[in-house]
Amino acid sequence: MSLLTVTVCWLLTGYCGLTLLHLTDAATQALQITQKPRFYGVMTGKRVGIYCISSKRHLPSVARWHKASKFDESKSLIQHSMNRIFVRSRNLTKNAILILTELQTEDQGVYFCEINDVFGPGTEVQVAKPVNLANVLYRSQVKDGLIILQALLLAALIAAFGFRQKTLSVKEDCIYEEPEMDHIYEGLAIDTCGGGDLYEEISVYAQPEGAEAPWE
Known part of the structure; x- marks a missing residue:
């Protein structure tokens, strides 16, 4: 075996080893899921698409989509058979794109992509009616x-x-106003019926001082 042949074999062996190490390292890395975009704010009747991107794009995978009312609430699996919800594949990832058409207010929520039990960060969709x-x-x-x-x-x-x-x-x-004093001598009124004699007697006794009394 010539020196050139030995050299070529060693080079091929080294290249194959490096490739194997790279593949092994990539396989052992933790799977990471990203979603684009992270937020949608649209009116009813619109159409949106959510992308699920895996950190291991070179490996075949299947994405599943879930929905929750909020980020910290329980998730429910989305049925792709619905008339207004579709999925599309991208590269080696099946169902990597979630498409929502003819959006309604009940479509509002947070959508999560999941691959091999690893969930993405979620995409919030807010739907409002036209004003x-x-x-x-x-x-x-x-x-x-x-x-x-x-x-x-x-x-x-x-x-x-x-x-x-x-x-x-x-x-x-x-209430607290003083009454009028119209008849001060009202109590001295003399009854005219049969009171004439009494008046005469009073007038007799009411003589000025010094005058002689009738019995003197």
Whole structure:
């Protein structure tokens, strides 16, 4: 065997060894899942796609998709047979793309990609209904009208309370007012019926001082 042949064999052996080490190291590394994008905010009726990317793209794998109401809540497996939900494969990963069509408000939630019991970080999807400007303006006007009506009612209650307090104060002043003294000598009134003789007797005794009394 020539020196050249030996050299070539050693080179091939070394290359094969390095390749085997690289494959072994890649196989022993922990699987990592990433998702793109991480957030969607769309209106109803739209279409979105979520990508699941494995750190071991050179190895065949199968992705499964789960949904949860929030990040920290329990996940449920998504049935791909639904009319508005589809999956597509990418590279060596089967079902790597989740497609949601004709989005509705009940599609809102967090979607997770899972490969070999390893879950991705999740993609949040928020779905909102289109805003009707006319309805918004009408509701705003109704709300403003209710606020004004409440203010008027409050002002009327305050005015009624103040008027009642003023009325009570005037009544109290009338109660404590001193009575008029119109007839000071009312108690000395003499009955005219049969009282003429008595009046005459009083007039007799009411003589000025120094005058002689009739019995003297």
